Amino acid sequence: MIPETAILAAIVLPLAGALAIALAGRISPNLREAATAITAISLIWVVWGLLPTLMEGGRPSVEVSEVLPGLSIAFKVEPLGMLFAALASGLWLINSIYSVGYMRGNNEKNQTRFFACFALALSATMGIAFAGNLFTLFLFYELLTLSTYPLVAHKGDAATVRSARIYLGVLLSTSIGLFLPAIIWTYMAAGTGDFTAGGILAGKLNDPEIGLLLGLFVFGIGKAAVMPMHKWLPAAMVAPTPVSALLHAVAVVKAGVFAITKIIVYIFGIDFLFAAPSSQWLLYAAAFTIITASLVAMRQTNIKRLLAYSTIAQLSYVVMAAAILKPLAEVGAAIHMVAHAFGKITLFFAAGAIYVASKKTEIAQLRGIGKRMPWTMAAFTIGALSMIGVPPTAGFVSKWYILAGAFEANNLIAVFTIIGSTVLNAAYFLPILYMVWFEQEKEGGKEHGEAPVLAVLALCLTALLTLGFFLFNGPVIELESQVVKGLG
Amino acid sequence: MDLLAHLPALQVIVPMLSAPLIVLLQPRGLAWAGATAVALLSFAIAVSLTLAVLDGQTIEYAMGGWPAPYGIALSVDAFSALMLLVVTGASTAALLAAKPSIDKQIELGRQPLFYSAWLLVLSGLVGIVVAADAFNIFVFMEISSLASYILIAGGPDRRALPAVFKYLIMGTIGATFYLIGVGLIYMMTGTLNLADMEARIGDVVEINPVLVAAGFITIGLALKAAVFPLHVWVPNAYTHAPHMVTVFLAACATKVSLYVLIRFDYMVFQSKLVDHDMQFAMFAMPLAILGILVASAVAMFEGHLKRLLASSSVAQIGYILLGASLVSVIGLSASATHLFNHALAKGGLFLAVACLAYQYKDLRLDQLGGASTRMPWTCAAFVVCGLSLIGVPGTAGFISKWLLINAALQSGPWGWGLVAIILISSLMAVVYIWRIVEALYFNDPVEDDVLTSSEAPLQLLLITGLVAILNIYFGIFPQVPLELANSAAALLMEGAK
Numbered sequence: 001m002i003p004e005t006a007i008l009a010a011i012v013l014p015l016a017g018a019l020a021i022a023l024a025g026r027i028s029p030n031l032r033e034a035a036t037a038i039t040a041i042s043l044i045w046v047v048w049g050l051l052p053t054l055m056e057g058g059r060p061s062v063e064v065s066e067v068l069p070g071l072s073i074a075f076k077v078e079p080l081g082m083l084f085a086a087l088a089s090g091l092w093l094i095n096s097i098y099s100v101g102y103m104r105g106n107n108e109k110n111q112t113r114f115f116a117c118f119a120l121a122l123s124a125t126m127g128i129a130f131a132g133n134l135f136t137l138f139l140f141y142e143l144l145t146l147s148t149y150p151l152v153a154h155k156g157d158a159a160t161v162r163s164a165r166i167y168l169g170v171l172l173s174t175s176i177g178l179f180l181p182a183i184i185w186t187y188m189a190a191g192t193g194d195f196t197a198g199g200i201l202a203g204k205l206n207d208p209e210i211g212l213l214l215g216l217f218v219f220g221i222g223k224a225a226v227m228p229m230h231k232w233l234p235a236a237m238v239a240p241t242p243v244s245a246l247l248h249a250v251a252v253v254k255a256g257v258f259a260i261t262k263i264i265v266y267i268f269g270i271d272f273l274f275a276a277p278s279s280q281w282l283l284y285a286a287a288f289t290i291i292t293a294s295l296v297a298m299r300q301t302n303i304k305r306l307l308a309y310s311t312i313a314q315l316s317y318v319v320m321a322a323a324i325l326k327p328l329a330e331v332g333a334a335i336h337m338v339a340h341a342f343g344k345i346t347l348f349f350a351a352g353a354i355y356v357a358s359k360k361t362e363i364a365q366l367r368g369i370g371k372r373m374p375w376t377m378a379a380f381t382i383g384a385l386s387m388i389g390v391p392p393t394a395g396f397v398s399k400w401y402i403l404a405g406a407f408e409a410n411n412l413i414a415v416f417t418i419i420g421s422t423v424l425n426a427a428y429f430l431p432i433l434y435m436v437w438f439e440q441e442k443e444g445g446k447e448h449g450e451a452p453v454l455a456v457l458a459l460c461l462t463a464l465l466t467l468g469f470f471l472f473n474g475p476v477i478e479l480e481s482q483v484v485k486g487l488g
Numbered sequence: 489m490d491l492l493a494h495l496p497a498l499q500v501i502v503p504m505l506s507a508p509l510i511v512l513l514q515p516r517g518l519a520w521a522g523a524t525a526v527a528l529l530s531f532a533i534a535v536s537l538t539l540a541v542l543d544g545q546t547i548e549y550a551m552g553g554w555p556a557p558y559g560i561a562l563s564v565d566a567f568s569a570l571m572l573l574v575v576t577g578a579s580t581a582a583l584l585a586a587k588p589s590i591d592k593q594i595e596l597g598r599q600p601l602f603y604s605a606w607l608l609v610l611s612g613l614v615g616i617v618v619a620a621d622a623f624n625i626f627v628f629m630e631i632s633s634l635a636s637y638i639l640i641a642g643g644p645d646r647r648a649l650p651a652v653f654k655y656l657i658m659g660t661i662g663a664t665f666y667l668i669g670v671g672l673i674y675m676m677t678g679t680l681n682l683a684d685m686e687a688r689i690g691d692v693v694e695i696n697p698v699l700v701a702a703g704f705i706t707i708g709l710a711l712k713a714a715v716f717p718l719h720v721w722v723p724n725a726y727t728h729a730p731h732m733v734t735v736f737l738a739a740c741a742t743k744v745s746l747y748v749l750i751r752f753d754y755m756v757f758q759s760k761l762v763d764h765d766m767q768f769a770m771f772a773m774p775l776a777i778l779g780i781l782v783a784s785a786v787a788m789f790e791g792h793l794k795r796l797l798a799s800s801s802v803a804q805i806g807y808i809l810l811g812a813s814l815v816s817v818i819g820l821s822a823s824a825t826h827l828f829n830h831a832l833a834k835g836g837l838f839l840a841v842a843c844l845a846y847q848y849k850d851l852r853l854d855q856l857g858g859a860s861t862r863m864p865w866t867c868a869a870f871v872v873c874g875l876s877l878i879g880v881p882g883t884a885g886f887i888s889k890w891l892l893i894n895a896a897l898q899s900g901p902w903g904w905g906l907v908a909i910i911l912i913s914s915l916m917a918v919v920y921i922w923r924i925v926e927a928l929y930f931n932d933p934v935e936d937d938v939l940t941s942s943e944a945p946l947q948l949l950l951i952t953g954l955v956a957i958l959n960i961y962f963g964i965f966p967q968v969p970l971e972l973a974n975s976a977a978a979l980l981m982e983g984a985k
Contacts, residue, residue: 065964068890073964139881146875153930161930168922176914181907184893 001046003053003060007075007130009046010085014039014123018116025112033100036115040093043122047089054082055479061132070187073139076132076195079479080265083334084258085129087341088251092122094458098349099242101454105356108240114154118246120147125251128259134183134193134267137259138175141223144255145171148247152239163235170232171222179220182213186267195262199269210268211278217263218282218319223256225312226319227289233312237304241352244304249311249344254337257318261333264322265483274325286320287417289313294424301362303351306428307344310387313421314340321402324414327484329405332398334480335473339394342466343386349459350380353451363432368441373450377436379463384429386466389422394469401477492536496549496562496618499533499572500628502526503611510604516596520587523603527580530610534572541569544975548620557681561620567976570824570969571617571740571747574831578739579610581835585951586732588944589842593643593730602642608635609736613744621680622670625748626663629712632744633659636737643730651724658711658721662745665708672701673756682755686983690760702757702764706771709752712745715772715809716779719802726798731842734794738801739835743827746805750812750823755983758815765815772813777909779806784916788923793844793851796920797837800877803913804830810906811892814899820977821970822891828969829876829884832962836873836955840866843944843952853923858933863943867928869956874921876959879914884962887970889914 001009017039024032053060054077061076077085099118103111124147127140145168153164187193190200205213222229236248247253264273273279290313297309317340321333353376354360354369370377386393399418406414450456469476491498506526513519540547541564551560564572583606594602612632619625637659641652674680676697677688692698711718722742726734757764783802790796804826811823841851843866848856860867876883889910896906943949962969 067887067964067966068970071890135881142880143882146880150929156930161926165922165926168918172918173915176911176918180911184890184897184907188897 001049003050003058003077004062006046006050007060007062007077008064010043010089010126010130011075011123013043013046014119014126017043018119018123021116021119022112025116029104029111032112032115033096036096036119037093039119040089040096043089043126044093047085047126050077050082051086051479053077054079054482055475057482063132067135070192071135072133073136074132074194075127075130075136077130078195078266079482080258080262080334081129081131083338083476083480084254085126087338088122088125088129088246088254091246091250091341091345091462092118094461095242095246095345098245098352098455098458101452101456101458102240102242102352102356105452105455106240108154109156110154113150114240117147117150118243121151121247121251123147125255128255132195134186134195134263137262138179138183141179141221141255141259142172142175144223144252145175148243148252151243151247152236154240154243155238160238163238166235167232170229170235174220174222174229177220178216182216182220185213185216193267195266197266199265199267199272201268202272207276207278209278210273210276211281214268214273214279214282218260218285221256221259223252224260224319225253225256225289225315226285227292227312230289230293230312234305234308237302237308241304241348241355244307245345245348245352248308249348250341253311253315254341257315257322257333257337260319261322261330264325265330270325270327270330270484279323282323283320283411283413286316286323287413289316290320290417290421291424294421294428298424298428301364303354303361303363303366304348306363307347307351310425310428311340311344313425314344314387317398317402317418317421320414320417321405324402324405324409324411326405326409327481328408329402330484331477331480332401332403332405334483335401335476336398338476339386339398339466339469342394342462342469343383346379346383346459346462346466347387349455349462350376350383353455353459356455357451358446358448363435366432367435367439370437371441372448375450375456375460379459380436381433382463382466384433388425388429392467392470394466394473397470397473492540494549495533495537495540496547496564497551499530499537499618500562500611500615502533503530503607503614507604507607507611510607511600513600517587519600519603520583520590523607524580524583526607527576527583527610530614531576531580534569534576534614537564538569538573538972540564541566542971542975544978546979557679557684560624561681562618563620564618565976565979566972567747567751567824567979568617570828570972570976571744572614573972574743574828575610575613575617575740578736578831578835579606581839581951581955582732582736582739585735585839585842585948588948589732589845590730592846593732598642602639605635605638605642606736608632609639609741613740616744616748620682622673622682622685622752623680626667626670629663629666629745629748632741633663633712636733636741639733639737640725640729643728643733645728645730647724648728651721651728655721655725658718662708662711662718665704665711667708669701669704669708672697672704676701682752686756686759689756695761698757698761702753702761702767705752706749706768709745709749710775712742713749714742714802714805715746716775716783716802716806719779719783719805722802723795723798726801727792727794731838731845735835735838735842738798738838739831742801742805743808743831746808747827750820750980754820754980759983769813769815772809776806776810776813777906779803780810780909780913781916784913784920787920788916790920791852791854793853793856793924794838794841796853796924797834797841800917800920801834803917804834804877807888807892807910810910811895814895816895816899817974817977817981818891818898819895820980821973822888822895824973824976825891825966825969826888828973829888829962832884832955832959833873833876836952836959837870837877839948839952839955840870840873843948844870846944846948847942853927854931855934856924856927857931859928865943865949865953869952870928871925872956873959874925876963878917878921882960882963884959884966886963887966
């Protein structure tokens, strides 16, 4: 397939898939699941088909419509977006396998709406990944918020709708209130919003303004959950677990940190930003979020809420890595998106599997559950170790690069934040692992075994990916090194 | 005889002369078919006029061959073409969809009269748009107003009567103010033709009567255009009118008055009156800002679906006025684009309301539970148009908001303040639209009956869906309305020089 066609296909395919799912849902659930699977597989085929072009240094681009003079809907594939798209499309397939097991095992209502909106959200994700300018990014960013709202509000009872309102409220008000002004400002200052290697703002803005604009971007992109814009993420945990797994560990939150990284690299330009003292605060804000969210995570009693706060901390790893503004750290930021995605989706899958099999949602209920669900909990263990950053898991690789970047920049704050948060991560994950494997189950609990086989299959796959990424990360690093080639 | 040359006249005459004929079409359904055919024809005329002025030229037309100061002159430029598209488009879409809804709300025997009044409103509104002299604008204004009182009061809802009485009083005051203003100018310049007025106002020595006239005309038209705080007639009139009438009027009626307000001010007053642009800006901007904020706030707490949307209309009128009050090409362009885009969004929303009215007699928000199960397509269309009203990127509403923000930023030091107001009011729109969405999708049905999918009639639903799709289409390919708006703005600013 020609790369230009592939870009459009990556966005249109899930859109068409959503329609097919909605129509097939009226006929039979099996047909609907088939529609999801076919869409997911063809999306992988289309997106991964772009990889060779990118590896050879190609940057395919396509313009759809010039909406207003200078403001166009245009796409351009570059390594960061390629990685994000490949990651999201690949995990969507695994997540769909898991979703079928989870949703059927739980007898959820409105499954057609669920799968259709999921496909819609993927279309928006592809749009974000391939966006060629700020306007296109913003368009799909909002579409992603809107298409995931029905997924968060899926259960439909009063408490869920209230949480979904927080979700929508925070994400929309930050994006309209801060992100949009930042975009307008950029267009006014630079005359364009195209993502360009080396940035477009050099010489266009002066020092205190740079920090202010950066602030508008970072806090306006609420999806990145930099404190204090993080409240929506714990609220979104009312969604069914597959949603939390793919969207609130991969697609939505990664869209946030991806957008921030992309803006730092292609709008500001890392050298330009490095020279501006007023951009320093971002590092502190990210470090603060990492430590605070880890501390809050320690006090959580609900599994999914613990994972949500852990996600907030891990997202700020990416932001902090990007804010170190050194090539190695930028590579680390990109790799951490992948590493965290594999680990966190495994953890969420496990949490969902526990819920389907036993209806347990609290950490205290997990005593001795390892004997009943050995596969699930083994995968959970791998995911948790990856969060801490223990070899041989994916989390180790990305922390290595971020640390290397921090040392390169002589940035002791980043170094100590990483060390501190590793200790905190260990402090809240290891006791859980101990409970799961070595403590005795309370008497009189419900008899149960593993979750439905599709769910277990999916979570074993992602656990394998978490381990595999430790060994086979070469191509990813090679691809992402292109981003910073010739810099620093 | 070249028919094309007479298009400006035909635009008005076709609906006007068809109106009495429609009354004669008593057999079932014929009146609707006739009126719809006429509306379609008007739309076609508007489209061909648009094509003729797309390159920025102005078509002048003298009725009966009598030249301007003596005969009736008509003129069509880009701004009027845009407005003609909105008016005839709204009327056509509403009529195409209207039959099932009107059959339900208006008894068969009175339908021919109803459709006849509809065509009179249409001809009055297009007449206002194409008329080139101040007095004929007044005449057409009266025609459209009187006929629209009939339409609003024509439904089964008796509460429409006090609502329409209020509208009648306010509308008449507005029209009278306008007439007083025109009289004063006539006294000072001796002409009613807008172009002549512009030319002669500069020679007037005693300027005070002209200033008074400007005040009367501006206030009078602001009353008709429902500019805050002169909007009090709007919510009740829109709420209790038959649903399809609300679609038609909400999409274009107040906008036509705003069109005259902008045109009068830019073409006649600003060119010769010293500092009039500042006076206009100082008058219009605070009202626009207040209207945007207050009406949005009211909508956030409103419990009735139609009344909520009516309040939102007052806020949107504020946006249009805000763009005009910036007195710049880009500001006017934003205004004109928003005229078009808001008609699309609000027309679509009220069409969806008409669909909902099939299942729900009571359109208060807390009564709308289960709508998404019963009417999935209607609700989907509602959400799309709602997003356009909010101004989400990818929809038509975003285009005009973006232009407006750009215009605000270029307007000077207070630009960022205006941007803040636009963004805050967008967030308020999120709140009030989302209250409706939650009601449609998550409230439990009030009655405990079995929920089955039972959509509105196909005819109504198709048009609603089409308008929703247009909201997205013009968000991605806005070139045509934008081009018209840009040349309209250029013409107006040129007129103001």
